[in-house]
Amino acid sequence: MTPESQSARIREICAMAPVIPVIVIEDAAWAEPLARSLVAGGLPVLEVTLRTPAALEAIAAMAQVEGAVVGAGTVITTQDAHRARTAGARFAVSPGLTDTLVGACEECALPLLPGAATASEAMQAVEAGFDTLKFFPAGPAGGPAYLKALAGPLPGIRFCPTGGVSATNAPDYLALSNVLCVGGSWISPADMMRAGDWAGIQALARQAAGLRP
Numbered sequence: 001m002t003p004e005s006q007s008a009r010i011r012e013i014c015a016m017a018p019v020i021p022v023i024v025i026e027d028a029a030w031a032e033p034l035a036r037s038l039v040a041g042g043l044p045v046l047e048v049t050l051r052t053p054a055a056l057e058a059i060a061a062m063a064q065v066e067g068a069v070v071g072a073g074t075v076i077t078t079q080d081a082h083r084a085r086t087a088g089a090r091f092a093v094s095p096g097l098t099d100t101l102v103g104a105c106e107e108c109a110l111p112l113l114p115g116a117a118t119a120s121e122a123m124q125a126v127e128a129g130f131d132t133l134k135f136f137p138a139g140p141a142g143g144p145a146y147l148k149a150l151a152g153p154l155p156g157i158r159f160c161p162t163g164g165v166s167a168t169n170a171p172d173y174l175a176l177s178n179v180l181c182v183g184g185s186w187i188s189p190a191d192m193m194r195a196g197d198w199a200g201i202q203a204l205a206r207q208a209a210g211l212r213p
């Protein structure tokens, strides 16, 4: 799967909902009820970060949930990409982009949403064949004003800003011509997952799903 076809698939995925929940999961037993509540709330695209030991098992469980399109986040290495693919991930998200990761995602046919935070990083990603990028870390890098400034010289690139995005500032990003959707962890807070508050998470998802400007 070439980077160009990976980006085409990523654009389809990013068009499915205004917000991609970024999930840091501690217990794989939470995966199914969590995915069900997010999908029921109107957010079918889910990113499970590979930052916890439970992540791969959680991806496998969520991939069985009807309507869920589950991807892996924090994909850094070749092994991450292959493990995510084997677990059932349908896309991968990375904070950056390396030649090694490009090769790994091509090899295992895993559509990649690579990260970029500067014009040069975005141009390098385009040279590698990717025109749909994660803008990371969105807040610290400069927020909506910075991303808006990139739209002029780089009109073909579309972004999913992530990092410091919230229900409050998400509309500012979603209003930009170069933003397809945003990613954020605010829809699946650790304390609500620990409490098994799936109804509360569904309510957060519903609110996020209505954020289109």
Ligand SMILES: O=C(O)C(=O)C[C@H](O)[C@H](O)COP(=O)(O)O
Residues within 6 Å of the ligand: 022, 049, 073, 074, 075, 093, 094, 095, 162, 163, 164, 165, 183, 184, 185, 186
């Ligand atoms: O580890 C990765 O590759 C990531 O995906 C980084 C996450 O997107 C951000 O850490 C989420 O940021 P917050 O919504 O501010 O919590």
